[in-house]
Amino acid sequence: MFILFLSTIAYLTPAATAFGNVGWKYYLLFIVLTVINTPIVWYVFPETKGLSLEEIGEKFGDEVVVHLADIAGERREHLDQESFSQDEKPVPISAPQHIETVETGSIE
Structure with a gap:
């Protein structure tokens, strides 16, 4: 700039x-x-369109330990499941859901 x-x-x-x-x-x-x-x-x-942050970092000289782009989808899902504890499940990214609101009493 x-x-x-x-x-x-x-x-x-x-x-x-x-x-x-x-x-x-x-x-x-x-x-x-x-x-x-x-x-x-x-x-x-360097072209960075469609790359993960790790892959972009690698293009600019950062050391990347795990290359997730080279892992098959099944193995990637297994790693995602291992990275969360039993209480925490990964939340799938999807379109926003309709949220219902509950109207509360007015404050006087």
């Missing part, structure tokens, strides 16, 4: 003078910079 704001200052400070001298051609600067930066971002920045 810091570099974004620095570059914004660097481009917008001379913008009034640049538009006065070269007019619409100042937009070419932004087009050229976008054309240069797009392949850099595409090939250098």
Whole structure:
């Protein structure tokens, strides 16, 4: 974010003078910079869509002890069951359920 704001200052400070001298051609600067930066971002920045936090951490150099993505679904469910005590069962993630409210007496 810091570099974004620095570059914004660097481009917008001379913008009034640049538009006065070269007019619409100042937009070419932004087009050229976008054309240069797009392949850099595409090939250098790691893709994190659809990855777990552990997998994202691994892409950025963190050591990951257990790779859950490589475990079959049956084994993963078994590990989930082992990680909870008998009193605590994992709550499946689902759509919000309708919650009925009980109306209480008014406070005077």
